[in-house]
Amino acid sequence: MSRGGGGHEYQITVFSPEGKLFQVEYAFKAVKTSGLTSVATKGKDIAVVCTEKKVTDLLIDPSSVSNIYNITDTIGALTTGITPDAKAIISRLRMEAADYKFENGHTIPIDILSQRWADLAQLYTQKMFMRPLGVETMLVSIDDERGSQIYKIDPSGHFLGYKACTAGIKEVEASNYLAKQFKKKEDLHTTYSDNETIQLAIGTLQNVLSTDFKSTDIEVGIISRREKKFRKLTPLEIEEHLNALSSKD
Amino acid sequence: MTDFSLTTFSSKGKLLQIEYALLAASKGETAIGLKARNGVVLAVEKQPPNPLVDETSYTKIQNIAGHVGAVYAGLAPDFRVLLQKARKHAQVYQLRYREPVLCSNLCRETAQIVQEFTQSGGVRPFGVSVLTAGYDDDGPHLYQIDPSGAYYEWKATAIGRNTKNAKSFLEKRYKADLELEDAIQTTLLTLKEGFEGTMTAKNIEVGIVKSDMVFRTLTEAQIKDYLDESA
Numbered sequence: 001m002s003r004g005g006g007g008h009e010y011q012i013t014v015f016s017p018e019g020k021l022f023q024v025e026y027a028f029k030a031v032k033t034s035g036l037t038s039v040a041t042k043g044k045d046i047a048v049v050c051t052e053k054k055v056t057d058l059l060i061d062p063s064s065v066s067n068i069y070n071i072t073d074t075i076g077a078l079t080t081g082i083t084p085d086a087k088a089i090i091s092r093l094r095m096e097a098a099d100y101k102f103e104n105g106h107t108i109p110i111d112i113l114s115q116r117w118a119d120l121a122q123l124y125t126q127k128m129f130m131r132p133l134g135v136e137t138m139l140v141s142i143d144d145e146r147g148s149q150i151y152k153i154d155p156s157g158h159f160l161g162y163k164a165c166t167a168g169i170k171e172v173e174a175s176n177y178l179a180k181q182f183k184k185k186e187d188l189h190t191t192y193s194d195n196e197t198i199q200l201a202i203g204t205l206q207n208v209l210s211t212d213f214k215s216t217d218i219e220v221g222i223i224s225r226r227e228k229k230f231r232k233l234t235p236l237e238i239e240e241h242l243n244a245l246s247s248k249d
Numbered sequence: 250m251t252d253f254s255l256t257t258f259s260s261k262g263k264l265l266q267i268e269y270a271l272l273a274a275s276k277g278e279t280a281i282g283l284k285a286r287n288g289v290v291l292a293v294e295k296q297p298p299n300p301l302v303d304e305t306s307y308t309k310i311q312n313i314a315g316h317v318g319a320v321y322a323g324l325a326p327d328f329r330v331l332l333q334k335a336r337k338h339a340q341v342y343q344l345r346y347r348e349p350v351l352c353s354n355l356c357r358e359t360a361q362i363v364q365e366f367t368q369s370g371g372v373r374p375f376g377v378s379v380l381t382a383g384y385d386d387d388g389p390h391l392y393q394i395d396p397s398g399a400y401y402e403w404k405a406t407a408i409g410r411n412t413k414n415a416k417s418f419l420e421k422r423y424k425a426d427l428e429l430e431d432a433i434q435t436t437l438l439t440l441k442e443g444f445e446g447t448m449t450a451k452n453i454e455v456g457i458v459k460s461d462m463v464f465r466t467l468t469e470a471q472i473k474d475y476l477d478e479s480a
Contacts, residue, residue: 002349012255013373014255014266015269015270015272015273015373015374015376016269016310017265017269017273018269018272019270019271019274019275019276020273021273021373021376021416023394030434052412066272071390075427112305115329117424118326118329119326119329119330121326122326122327122329122330125326126254126327126330126366126373126375127251127371127372128371129251129371133308149306150303151306156324156326157324157325157326157327157329158300158325158326160297160303160306160307161302161303161307162301162302162303162306163301163308164301166301175299175301177300179300179309182300182301189303212411218470
C-alpha cells in the first residue's frame, strides 16, 4: 500500500503521490474528445458564445444537434465535451435556476448559478459516488449592474469570470489569439459593439481552425441589452457576419 | 462503495493520502498571515492562470463572519466547501449564543470537518491549507488549518509555494508589540520576497481586522498606498 491510493488514484478521485487528482485531469481530457472548439466573448452590451457544429451523419436532423442552451430567458449556456454529460448539467442548471426564481422571486444571478454548479462539480471530485463530468460549461448573461458577463465552470469545480474564454480541442490556440486581441485593445470587453463582439468570436474560431465556414458549420448564441433574451443567431445572420469578416481581410 | 475509508495506513504507518493532500496545498499561491498587537493581516498572491480571466470576478480572501476572514492555498473548489461550512457554523453560533463566534471555536470546528474527510468512507481529504484571521472578545487571532485537520494558532505564518522562505523572513521581523500598520508593511514585504514577477496592487489581495471587529479586504487604491510607502 506504499502508493497511498492503492493504485486506485487513476480510477477514483483520491490524491496521487504528486498531489494530483487524476480523475479530474482525465475529465479535462474527455472534454477534448468531442473534437470541438468553443469561444465566448463579451462587449459593451452583449455576450456571445460560439462553437462549431459538426453533424456526424447525413441522416441526423441537424436542428436537434446543438451545444447552446437557454438556462433562463436571460442566461445562456454553451457546453463543450461529452454530450450526454452536458445534457445532465443543463437539466440541473435549469432546475437550480427555476428553484431560485420560485424561492427568491427574481432571476438567479449568473455568478450564483455558476457557483452552484461549480460546488456540485467539486463534490464529484471529492466523494466517491459519482465521477467528474467531462464538460466545460460557459454561462453568459447581461446584468443591469455588472454589464455583460461570462463564466466558465470546469470539471475540477473551478469557476471564474472571463473577459473572453475558450474551451475544447483548440482552446490554447484560441486563447492565444484572443490574448493578442486584448493586447491591441485592453478594454475591448467593455467597449466592443454588438457586431464587433460577434465577429470577434466567429473570427477567433475561423483563425484557429483555418477553415472558411459556411453558416451551417457554426452556431452562435447571443444575449444583448437590445434584445434582452438569449437566443441563437439564424443561419442568415451568421452568413452576414461571415461576409463582414471576409470583407475585412 | 462508500463504507470504507480511502485514507488508510501504509505499512510504514503513514497516511499517504494526507501527505499528498498537503503536497497539493503546498503548490498553491503563497498566502501570509501576521498577528499584530491590535489586529491581524492576511495577504495572498492573485495571479490568474490565464490573461483572459476577469480578475474582478473572484476574490480569494473571503469573510467567514463579520469579524473573521480566511484565505487559502491549494484547491479553490475545496476551499469553497470549507468556507460554506464555516460560515454556517458561525451563524448557528451567533443565533444560539447571541455573540460573535470565538475564533478558537470556529477553527476547531472547521478543523474537525477537515479531519473527518481524512477518515470517513468514500471521500478524499481536502487539498487546501486555510489561514483564518479574526478579532473576538479574546483579541486578535491567526489560525492555520491543514489538510490533516491539524490546526495551530500562529503569531505569523505562510502557506503555499513559498512557505519556507516566507516563514524565515517573518521569523526575523516578528515583534510581539507590532502595530497593525507596520504589520501590513511587513506582510507585503514578505509576499514580495517570493513573488514571481512584479508585485502590484492588482495582483495581490490584502485583508485586515482590527478592534472594530470588522474583517475587510483593502481596496486596490489602499494597497497601492501601502506599496508606495514602502518603495
